[in-house]
Amino acid sequence: MVVHDRTRLIGGLAFTVVLCYNRETMLGRLVEPQWIDKKFVEKYTIMEASSEDVFEFKVNMPSVIRLIPDNTEGILDYACGTGYLTEAINKIPQLCRGGVDSYDISPVMRGIAHSNGANVIEDERQLFQKKYGAVILKLVLQFIDDIDTSLAKITGLIKPGGSVIISIPNPDRTAQIYNGPYNKSWRYINEVGDFGLYCTMIHRPFEDIHDNFAKKGFYMSAIQKVTDEARGDILPKRLNARFTLSEQK
Numbered sequence: 001m002v003v004h005d006r007t008r009l010i011g012g013l014a015f016t017v018v019l020c021y022n023r024e025t026m027l028g029r030l031v032e033p034q035w036i037d038k039k040f041v042e043k044y045t046i047m048e049a050s051s052e053d054v055f056e057f058k059v060n061m062p063s064v065i066r067l068i069p070d071n072t073e074g075i076l077d078y079a080c081g082t083g084y085l086t087e088a089i090n091k092i093p094q095l096c097r098g099g100v101d102s103y104d105i106s107p108v109m110r111g112i113a114h115s116n117g118a119n120v121i122e123d124e125r126q127l128f129q130k131k132y133g134a135v136i137l138k139l140v141l142q143f144i145d146d147i148d149t150s151l152a153k154i155t156g157l158i159k160p161g162g163s164v165i166i167s168i169p170n171p172d173r174t175a176q177i178y179n180g181p182y183n184k185s186w187r188y189i190n191e192v193g194d195f196g197l198y199c200t201m202i203h204r205p206f207e208d209i210h211d212n213f214a215k216k217g218f219y220m221s222a223i224q225k226v227t228d229e230a231r232g233d234i235l236p237k238r239l240n241a242r243f244t245l246s247e248q249k
């Protein structure tokens, strides 16, 4: 009897370990943010160029651009991805006059942005030598764990009176779709488009982001909730906002 129970216990434990291992491996394979992986980026680029992303190109990107004040002196498209936003800004005279730079953590993305005509900053150290009238953070904050530290660095790039423009998945929407609490931060696995690309993202209440900017001397000067009307979504898909640094800083 004792031997039988022990065997059952050991068997049960072994089964649980194997199950956990498989789950970890599967999740690890599925959810790691793979922005530095060439194959992942290639797939992402195909997805981006497909009609799936009409919302980003035709609805969300114009909304982000509308938040950039005219005659801003110098713009940085931080986490530029393939650089399509940089490209669009470069075509608007009242925005690009002061120059437009791009940066991305992924060397693969930087290469693509460069080949798409963006003025890409290759080295992070070089990035912190210049100040900008506006920094754009389009769809990147949801990938960053420690936004306090990252935003401290990024907001250090802003000239007095300058702005940071953010675009994030609307947290009201993620809370509803993934059935999680609005007021806490938590992770979720999101399929990007319909191309079998998965990313881990962080749901974060907008208030946390707001308070983080406020702590650094910024006030919220504009906010937009962008709805995906083409798909008939009731809840806005993006929450975009502009935070401006006071002139005294």
Ligand SMILES: C[S@@+](CC[C@H](N)C(=O)[O-])C[C@H]1O[C@@H](n2cnc3c(N)ncnc32)[C@H](O)[C@@H]1O
Residues within 6 Å of the ligand: 035, 036, 078, 079, 080, 081, 082, 085, 103, 104, 105, 106, 109, 137, 138, 139, 140, 143, 144
């Ligand atoms: C969803 S894409 C968004 C790209 C582009 N901003 C857009 O809206 O299409 C996320 C991008 O953020 C970049 N990224 C992720 N974490 C980053 C970080 N900590 N610093 C800079 N770039 C980052 C990735 O390499 C990727 O290009």
